[in-house]
Amino acid sequence: MNPLDITFCIVIAFCLIRGAFRGIVKEASAIIGVFGGFFAAYTYYPLLGEQLSRFIDSTAWLNIISFLIIFGAVFAAVSALGVLIKYLLKVVFLGWVDRLCGAGFGLVKGILISAVLLMVFATFLDKGAPLIRQSKTAPYVTIVSEALSSFASKDLRQEFTTKIEDARKIWEKRF
Numbered sequence: 412m413n414p415l416d417i418t419f420c421i422v423i424a425f426c427l428i429r430g431a432f433r434g435i436v437k438e439a440s441a442i443i444g445v446f447g448g449f450f451a452a453y454t455y456y457p458l459l460g461e462q463l464s465r466f467i468d469s470t471a472w473l474n475i476i477s478f479l480i481i482f483g484a485v486f487a488a489v490s491a492l493g494v495l496i497k498y499l500l501k502v503v504f505l506g507w508v509d510r511l512c513g514a515g516f517g518l519v520k521g522i523l524i525s526a527v528l529l530m531v532f533a534t535f536l537d538k539g540a541p542l543i544r545q546s547k548t549a550p551y552v553t554i555v556s557e558a559l560s561s562f563a564s565k566d567l568r569q570e571f572t573t574k575i576e577d578a579r580k581i582w583e584k585r586f
Contacts, residue, residue, distance in 0.1 A: 415546045418528065423521035430517015434509035438516030440493020441486070445523045446562075448485035452478045453563045471535045478531050526555035530563070533578070534571045543578050550582045 412420075430438045459477040467473040529552045533543055543549055553575055560568045 412547055413542065413545050415542050416548045419525040419548045419552060422524050423518065426517040426521030426524065427514055430520065431510045431514035433513050435512035435516055436497040437493050438513045438520060440496065441490050442516055442520050442523065444486040444489030445520055447489050448482040449527055449559060450562055451485045452482035453567060455481055474535045475531055482527065522555055525552050526559050529553065530556045530559060530571055533574050534567055538574050538577055544581050549578065
């Protein structure tokens, strides 16, 4: 396992466990935050990149950092709104149902976050980057990333698809 695989495992395990403790209401808002953050980040990362370009020289890292800042900000805002809604509505579920559904939502959220991370790295790192090429879990996460790519702009979707196809050829030789 390489650092990307370890990151995916940590993110998914953390989200699953956290979802079980937080329950479905908070987790549902978090999943909405992932989708909203993804859409906002793919739409607006070039604008933030222009502002950050005086601090970061590398175009690849400028795009990655800009994307992650926007994604994180939107995700945090929507998650906070979910907490507020939960307290305002004072929704009371049966404890085990809330936790079980929360764990399921947490699992989905962890997979989505991993898919977004894979898309960001695959799109902005060089073609054939060892981080992606040597990953054991990326071939599986790619399935979700490809579905998410339909929400990205045509240029970014094409860049992701081109680079992931190259990685897929390497993965097929490995299996």
